Amino acid sequence: MIPGLNTDISLHQQIYLNSWHFLILSIFAVALVRAARPGMARGLILICCNIYFISYFMYGLYPVLVLGVLILLTYAVGHIKAKWGESWPDWVPVFIVVLLWICLFFIKDPDLLAPVNAFHYYPVQIIGISYLVFRSISYVLDVEIFEDRTFVGFINYMIFFPSLLAGPIERYDQFEKHYFAAELEPDVDVLAALHRIANGVIKKFVLADNLMPFGIFMKPADGDMALPLIWVGVMFQLALIYLDFSGYCDIVLGLARLMGIPLCENFDKPFRATNIQDFWNRWHISLSLFIRDYVFIPLNRLFVRHGPKSYQFFLIMATYLFCMMLIALWHGTSWGFFIFGLLQGAALIWLQILKRFVNPRFQNSSWSKFYKESLLAHWSARGLTYVFFSISILFWFFSPQKAIQIIKSLLGG
Amino acid sequence: MENNLHGDLERIFREVFEDQKLTLKDEMTARDVEKWDSLTHVALVVAVEEFFHVKFRNAEIARLKCVGDLKKLVTKYNKMS
Amino acid sequence: MRDRMVARDVASVLWLVIKIAIVLLFMNSTQTFFLYQNF
Numbered sequence: 001m002i003p004g005l006n007t008d009i010s011l012h013q014q015i016y017l018n019s020w021h022f023l024i025l026s027i028f029a030v031a032l033v034r035a036a037r038p039g040m041a042r043g044l045i046l047i048c049c050n051i052y053f054i055s056y057f058m059y060g061l062y063p064v065l066v067l068g069v070l071i072l073l074t075y076a077v078g079h080i081k082a083k084w085g086e087s088w089p090d091w092v093p094v095f096i097v098v099l100l101w102i103c104l105f106f107i108k109d110p111d112l113l114a115p116v117n118a119f120h121y122y123p124v125q126i127i128g129i130s131y132l133v134f135r136s137i138s139y140v141l142d143v144e145i146f147e148d149r150t151f152v153g154f155i156n157y158m159i160f161f162p163s164l165l166a167g168p169i170e171r172y173d174q175f176e177k178h179y180f181a182a183e184l185e186p187d188v189d190v191l192a193a194l195h196r197i198a199n200g201v202i203k204k205f206v207l208a209d210n211l212m213p214f215g216i217f218m219k220p221a222d223g224d225m226a227l228p229l230i231w232v233g234v235m236f237q238l239a240l241i242y243l244d245f246s247g248y249c250d251i252v253l254g255l256a257r258l259m260g261i262p263l264c265e266n267f268d269k270p271f272r273a274t275n276i277q278d279f280w281n282r283w284h285i286s287l288s289l290f291i292r293d294y295v296f297i298p299l300n301r302l303f304v305r306h307g308p309k310s311y312q313f314f315l316i317m318a319t320y321l322f323c324m325m326l327i328a329l330w331h332g333t334s335w336g337f338f339i340f341g342l343l344q345g346a347a348l349i350w351l352q353i354l355k356r357f358v359n360p361r362f363q364n365s366s367w368s369k370f371y372k373e374s375l376l377a378h379w380s381a382r383g384l385t386y387v388f389f390s391i392s393i394l395f396w397f398f399s400p401q402k403a404i405q406i407i408k409s410l411l412g413g
Numbered sequence: 414m415e416n417n418l419h420g421d422l423e424r425i426f427r428e429v430f431e432d433q434k435l436t437l438k439d440e441m442t443a444r445d446v447e448k449w450d451s452l453t454h455v456a457l458v459v460a461v462e463e464f465f466h467v468k469f470r471n472a473e474i475a476r477l478k479c480v481g482d483l484k485k486l487v488t489k490y491n492k493m494s
Numbered sequence: 495m496r497d498r499m500v501a502r503d504v505a506s507v508l509w510l511v512i513k514i515a516i517v518l519l520f521m522n523s524t525q526t527f528f529l530y531q532n533f
Contacts, residue, residue, distance in 0.1 A: 018521060018523070141471065141472065142472035142475070144470065145470065145472045145473065145476075171475075191503065191506045191507070191510070194510055195506070195509070195510055195513070198510055198513040198514060198517065199513070201517050201521070202513060202517060205517065205521045205522060206516060206520045206521055206522070209521075209522035210520065210522045277450065292451045293471070293474075293475035294471075294475075296451055296455075297454070297455055297458075297471065297474060297475070298471050300452070300455040301455055301458065301459060301471075301474075304455060304456060304459045305459060316452060352452070
């Protein structure tokens with residue numbers, strides 16, 4: 001499944017972020033949400049805007065039904081868990097979450113395990129489903145600590161129209177605190193927010209969309225393409241994806257800010273990363289944090305507490321790999337994404353091995369000093385990280401064979 | 414009581430991060446300590462749990478942003494028990 | 495002091511207008527790629 005070339009026929013009606021339609025909706029939403037009385041009044045206005053937006057992506061009754069079931073069930077389970085969850089055995093929340101993950105994979109890939117996949121017989125496409133399911137998981141797992149739970153608030157959290165299409169993945173309490181708050185932040189820097197939106201529009205609709213034909217995804221290096229051009233295509237592609245996705249995030253975060261609802265950041269200068277772990281702390285941050293908080297930390301806690309000490313390093317490495325596989329398969333369920341996950345997991349494991357076994361030996365040596373302080377080492381690390389990730393995303397778009405062929409071309413083969 | 418908590422936490426931090434010179438501050442976050450990543454975060458949390466005989470909720474661990482938050486959490490559980 | 499702040503705001507608005515002009519002039523309206531949009 002090729003990530004989002006926007007040509008899906010079942011989405012005959014949409015709202016594009018660069019349309020007058022979206023602009024007018026945004027202006028209305030900002031004005032009404034800010035003018036409304038805090039609490040339920042604001043909540044109801046927001047819900048109207050959110051339902052209005054998502055209705056343009058619902059192509060029939062069936063997706064509405066599936067989404068409705070997801071929202072209702074999540075809220076109901078959350079409510080029951082908040083009241084009686086203390087007495088549940090530990091495996092119950094795990095079971096619910098695993099079910100949600102399975103539903104997500106089954107919906108996204110109707111051919112996955114076709115005989116037992118209900119969505120193989122009744123396929124459905126729901127906008128932003130990956131993000132919706134993640135919000136459900138986050139809500140169910142954290143429900144006990146939420147003080148102000150309302151159904152209206154929950155619906156707004158799930159289908160908040162700025163973050164519906166591609167995130168970021170927010171936590172319910174962070175969201176609720178702001179839109180319900182008695183006073184919206186009085187001094188929202190309106191100019192700063194508008195600039196942010198403008199920056200996002202330029203990054204995405206001016207730069208990324210116009211320059212996309214120069215990335216390797218659009219120029220698969222068939223035939224005799226000169227080696228430098230192949231390198232340019234591959235290296236440029238990551239920058240294009242960054243412009244596209246971070247541009248979207250800028251638009252969305254700026255807009256939500258104007259409404260008085262700060263959403264969490266998804267990027268933090270990712271190309272300053274000096275290793276792949278640093279990279280994932282700067283790229284698609286809300287996704288990394290989600291996996292860290294709802295998969296990595298709970299699993300590791302389990303292993304550190306109950307796992308046999310001698311196996312601990314092995315178990316922790318397995319957790320790293322497992323998390324990277326989840327992230328990879330969340331993007332798509334083809335072999336290419338599987339390989340992508342393996343690559344990321346291997347890189348992280350390699351880093352941990354270095355940290356644990358190699359670095360302590362060189363702690364005070366001149367080599368360590370060089371590595372920490374020299375510009376050459378710093379820029380080499382950044383370059384290497386960039387190249388590594390650029391190569392691994394080839395597997396997002398191309399078949400494994402084609403991706404490997406491109407890599408061979410890069411090396412002169 | 415407050416001093417004890419700070420002292421105890423500092424000792425735990427020093428042990429987990431293998432840095433006897435580490436000085437704990439309330440505003441300290443993962444960014445301030447080189448070895449503090451998601452992995453050592455777990456080791457830290459488990460060490461704190463075992464020392465104070467408490468068990469945090471996963472949701473609370475996910476919302477720990479700085480040492481001050483951790484202190485508040487431990488105090489909350491200590492009051493409960 | 496206040497004059498400086500007003501001047502700064504005016505400059506900011508001008509800069510914003512330039513950005514909007516760039517968008518209107520160069521935005522690609524025939525096709526859009528949305529690599530992280532999810533179904």
